[in-house]
Amino acid sequence: MRIGIVCYPTFGGSGVVATELGLELSKRGHEIHFITYSQPVRLELLGNNVHYHEVTVPEYPLFLYQPYELALSSKLVDMVKLHKIEVLHVHYAIPHAYAAYMAKKMLQEDGIYVPIVTTLHGTDITLVGSHPFYKPAVTFSINKSDTVTSVSQSLKDDTLRLFHIKKDINVVPNFIDLSKYGSKFTDCERAMMASDDEKIITHISNFRKVKQIPDVIKVFYNIQKEVPSRLMMVGEGPEREPAERLCEELGIEEKVVFFGNSNEIDKILGFSDLFLLPSLTESFGLSALEAMASGVPVISSNTGGIPEVNVHGESGFLSQKNDVDDMSKNALFILKDADRLKAFKTNARETAKKFDIHEIVPQYEAIYEDTLKKCLIS
Numbered sequence: 001m002r003i004g005i006v007c008y009p010t011f012g013g014s015g016v017v018a019t020e021l022g023l024e025l026s027k028r029g030h031e032i033h034f035i036t037y038s039q040p041v042r043l044e045l046l047g048n049n050v051h052y053h054e055v056t057v058p059e060y061p062l063f064l065y066q067p068y069e070l071a072l073s074s075k076l077v078d079m080v081k082l083h084k085i086e087v088l089h090v091h092y093a094i095p096h097a098y099a100a101y102m103a104k105k106m107l108q109e110d111g112i113y114v115p116i117v118t119t120l121h122g123t124d125i126t127l128v129g130s131h132p133f134y135k136p137a138v139t140f141s142i143n144k145s146d147t148v149t150s151v152s153q154s155l156k157d158d159t160l161r162l163f164h165i166k167k168d169i170n171v172v173p174n175f176i177d178l179s180k181y182g183s184k185f186t187d188c189e190r191a192m193m194a195s196d197d198e199k200i201i202t203h204i205s206n207f208r209k210v211k212q213i214p215d216v217i218k219v220f221y222n223i224q225k226e227v228p229s230r231l232m233m234v235g236e237g238p239e240r241e242p243a244e245r246l247c248e249e250l251g252i253e254e255k256v257v258f259f260g261n262s263n264e265i266d267k268i269l270g271f272s273d274l275f276l277l278p279s280l281t282e283s284f285g286l287s288a289l290e291a292m293a294s295g296v297p298v299i300s301s302n303t304g305g306i307p308e309v310n311v312h313g314e315s316g317f318l319s320q321k322n323d324v325d326d327m328s329k330n331a332l333f334i335l336k337d338a339d340r341l342k343a344f345k346t347n348a349r350e351t352a353k354k355f356d357i358h359e360i361v362p363q364y365e366a367i368y369e370d371t372l373k374k375c376l377i378s
């Protein structure tokens with residue numbers, strides 16, 4: 001199949017999922033065309049089956065805001081025609097499903113039919129999409145997609161609650177390539193992060209309010225009082241600076257490393273003993289799954305889709321959001337006993353196997369085929 005993938009090319013989970021999906025589909029013989037404004041961060045190899053087409057928005061001084069959706073929909077039209085793309089898979093309702101619908105309509109004028117599969121990732125629904133400014137456009141884009149998927153049951157429920165949706169929503173969870181995670185690094189590399197007697201605690205995110213970064217610091221503060229440890233903070237975003245200040249206020253700045261965005265999260269996770277994800281909401285929590293795949297237990301909130309990923313008492317523990325005391329207690333419970341920590345590490349990796357890329361990607365293939373069939377009939 002020739003598949004066009006539209007996504008945000010950044011470090012965010014939706015871009016990572018879209019990129020990994022495209023790469024796996026290409027290995028399975030499909031021809032993949034990424035269409036976005038810059039090369040996705042995890043897309044290192046372009047080859048016969050993997051192509052990247054950049055959307056450029058020419059600067060025009062008359063426009064206060066440059067019209068990305070317009071540029072994207074025009075690019076989609078051109079690429080569908082040029083490469084005979086059979087299906088468009090767009091990640092994020094706004095603006096991608098919206099632009100894809102415009103492209104589809106333009107193509108129809110030329111007698112070309114291309115169906116749209118839209119995957120909802122979370123923030124397009126729970127944070128941005130339900131804002132009154134965007135709600136009509138999001139509702140329209142979802143209802144006009146030929147097939148809609150969501151990355152968790154919780155996100156599906158939220159979508160049906162917040163919007164007037166007339167479409168079925170298929171839950172296709174995020175996935176992980178287990179072969180890319182696990183401890184394959186040397187002790188010497190670990191020594192650059194912590195000494196032998198210290199545990200490594202990790203948080204990875206885009207440091208936005210929704211990630212509840214102060215709780216990461218506070219839980220770590222409680223941990224390090226009882227267990228020698230260091231905190232690895234990976235990612236960039238508006239909450240990073242306040243977090244650095246909080247570390248100074250608490251006197252733990254020497255024990256916390258702020259990495260910024262990293263392409264080496266497999267390595268950082270490979271050395272980690274515990275992962276913290278106290279988010280206020282999270283449609284899935286891909287970073288938690290990446291941690292689990294690396295054999296790292298997860299201390300998280302119980303919001304959104306996280307309980308579908310992190311299993312309480314097995315791969316880690318869930319607490320009410322903002323309950324720093326409970327999260328700290330759970331973290332110490334795991335860290336203080338070597339055998340228990342080992343068992344949680346094994347269970348975390350086992351739980352992650354449910355989301356094996358080889359189980360989930362065929363679900364998308366089936367969806368593309370069904371969508372194409374459905375559209376040929378109608």
Ligand code: GMT
Binds near residue numbers: 205
């Ligand atoms: O919040 C983020 O980390 C970024 C955001 C995105 O749009 O990439 O992540 C959303 O999609 C991910 C992939 O499906 C999910 O794992 C995240 O849980 C989701 N974020 C939120 O719901 C806040």
